[in-house]
Amino acid sequence: MQAFFDSWPLFRETYLAAWWIAALLGLVGVLVVARDQIFVGAAISQASTLGIALGMCVGAAFASEGSVWRSDAFLSVVAVAFAVGAALLIARSSGIGKESHEAVTGFVYLLGASAAVLVIARSPHGLDEVQKLAGSSVIGASAVDVRIFAGLTLVTAVAVFVRRRALVLFAMDPLMARAVGVSRIWDGAAAAWLGLVMGMTIRSAGMLFSFGLLVLPALVAKNVCRATLPMFVVAPLVAVAASVAGFVAGNVSNQNEAQFTVALLCGLLALAWLARSFRHA
């Protein structure tokens, strides 16, 4: 435990950014799980990785060292753009008379995963970057990152609190939602927000942490709550608690904190499934 407190001055921004990310993804994940679109998160992550790979290639090919085209900010913008584009593509390409949601999600995932490696393979340090994103390392967050994720979390929390019933109806029964006046713009807006959030978090925390924190806390909440609305409270709490515990335990045992957190959440989900099966027995 002392090791964690000793590391606080050096890694304070990293820890705070990760915990804000956990709360943010916990909130957004409820909508993803409620709509039974769990693998959307993985597909968006891969699309975002492809964006970063393309951004790095553009920087390496056309810009000199120190140019804005080689900056972290540029890569973040590209990551978010690809994530939002993928989320909108998945939302718009599936539906009545179109391809199934799973098929489009699978297509985006596989395209992102394969093309990212192909694009980056010849770039210096490119594969290292892809592996870093896939493996998740949250080391290196700045005070700006903390403020960005705190802001995103608060905006999301306020929006969810104000429109929680409409959001749940939209997730449960989109036809009914439209019939009572919930605008069809919500589909695109929800997809764009998911893309924005995933694009931002992938760049800072990597795929495993982002995807894990998006779906696992909401799945735990789904299995312990009796209604959907409380999931908006339980999921972020589970996400933050697990990431605090994961970061402390990872630090103490000198393991990767992000992977520790995701493994911990998997354990919690298994326990929740077990508890649920006993409840229904």
Add this chain to the structure above:
Amino acid sequence: MTTRGTPVERSEFLLRAVDLSAGHGRKTVLEGVNLSIRPGEFWFFLGTNAQGKSTLLNTLLGVLPKKGGAIETGRGLDRAAIGYVPQRCDLAPNLPTTAHEFVSLGLVGLAVDRAERDVRVRDALAEVGLGGLERKSYWAMSGGQRQRVLVARALARRPRLLCVDEPMNNLDLVTERNLLSLLARQNRDEGLTVVFVTHDVSVAAHFATHVALVHGRAADVGPKAQLLKPDLLERAYGAPVTIVPLVGMEPARPAPIGATV
């Protein structure tokens, strides 16, 4: 059911389609539909599968964008006054929800406080025969009870127009009859206007005041007595149709004088 908003003269329409074209994606399914739904009427949209009954309903409700023509709403009919029971509810498997939460979601878009919401949810569940089951899990209910919860969700809005889209798929006979009796009672006693989508002509012959026979990219529209005739039904269904009397069920409204089926 306590209030249904501002009273409307019977001659006024609630919802009117003028030369309406409807479809989904790039496909146009229906063209040139003209109909006026007035307060207290019990409409049935009839036809075989894939003719566009649900498409017509969803277009009238604005769930699907119209392809052409116009949809006019009468005085006092806004979103708040419309209840909708969809064909199915694509609820994610095992998403936790109680009857109370599920029905309360029907109040989205209405300005109701918590106390009013609880009253409406309790009343709506009682109306569909599920009083006292507010805290019961949706997933612990039978198929028939879930169907009634869907109806309760629509009734909680205290609508003036209730649209029900093929609710009898996968329902057993008793549940189906109970649902129809419930709607008939609401129509007869509360003056609730109902639009009901089904392929079942016998049910329409028993309960309808008006019918839209949907077939071949068009809809024949009018009072039941004018449309539920053997030749028109055979043309719409592509085969002779026998209307079976529903024994032991009272009609929604007294049949118009001289009406024949």
